[in-house]
Amino acid sequence: MKTYVSSKSLIQLQTDLISLSERLQEIYDLLKNNETELGEDWLDEKFVEFEEEFKSSREKITEMSERYNYWANKYLPPIIETVQRYENSGVTLNK
Numbered sequence: 407m408k409t410y411v412s413s414k415s416l417i418q419l420q421t422d423l424i425s426l427s428e429r430l431q432e433i434y435d436l437l438k439n440n441e442t443e444l445g446e447d448w449l450d451e452k453f454v455e456f457e458e459e460f461k462s463s464r465e466k467i468t469e470m471s472e473r474y475n476y477w478a479n480k481y482l483p484p485i486i487e488t489v490q491r492y493e494n495s496g497v498t499l500n501k
Contacts (some may be wrong), residue, residue: 413489416482423478430471434464 441460445453
């Protein structure tokens with residue numbers, strides 16, 4: 407099976423990854439702020455347990471955001487440039 411890659415589809419993927427990365431960061435910030443506010447009113451052993459358990463989830467959200475940002479801003483740009491060069495030369499790329 408052949409898949410034809412266009413710069414337009416790659417640019418759309420790049421835009422989507424950037425958007426997803428930003429949304430994940432917003433979710434992280436919201437959750438962290440809510441946890442901080444909650445910690446001001448809830449200070450017992452269970453909160454510490456909750457905070458530790460939730461910490462790994464926050465780290466995963468941040469890691470995903472960073473990965474999507476890497477793909478969008480480091481990995482895709484040179485590929486997009488290559489595809490655009492081929493498109494401008496009239497040659498199509500198969501993947």
